Amino acid sequence: MDWRYLIALGSNQRHHRHGAPRQVLRAAIAALGGHRITVEAASPIVASTPLGPSRRRYANAAVLLRSSFDPDALLDRLKAIEHSFGRRTGGQPWRARVLDLDIVLWEFGCWSSPGLTIPHTAFRTRGFVVLPGVALAAHWRDPVTGLTLRQIAARLTRPRPLPKRGAW
DSSP: OOEEEEEEEEEOSOBTTTBSHHHHHHHHHHHHSBTTEEEEEEOOOEEEOOSTTOOSOEEEEEEEEEESSOHHHHHHHHHHHHHHTTOOOSSSTTOOOSOEEEEEEETTOOEEETTEEESOTTGGGOHHHHHHHHHHHTTOBOTTTOOBHHHHHHHHHSOOOOOOTTOO
16 A cells, blocks of 8 residues: 655755765755655755754755555655765754755654654644645645645744834
């Protein structure tokens, strides 16, 4: 049986062979396809500001893929691809990295195991994940909130009212 997944990709470090972060993402998308994984669609690559201490801007994208791997096995495959691109585990969270691959959504809803929670726990607040996801799967629903990716994106991009006078 094949399952569909929404995967977020990010890079903010050059790679010795692939080059700048945008090219790293293109190479990672190519590396995703193959053994028991089919990349069905890839979003445009967008730029985003970093979270945490890193000062380098990120290149971000999303892919919709189909795989016979269950979520834990797919995570193992994603970690192997990250490692092949030079990603090392441990150290400071949110630091500069050559490649980050995260499972955001799975077509069958929620999944929880040691080291993996689907949906990704922070995706709803991250435009650099949601907006590329909308380009591929706007109708997919967050199994926790029931909102579609399009609705989540609208909440992220909705203009916020100015505070009342004197509240500054």
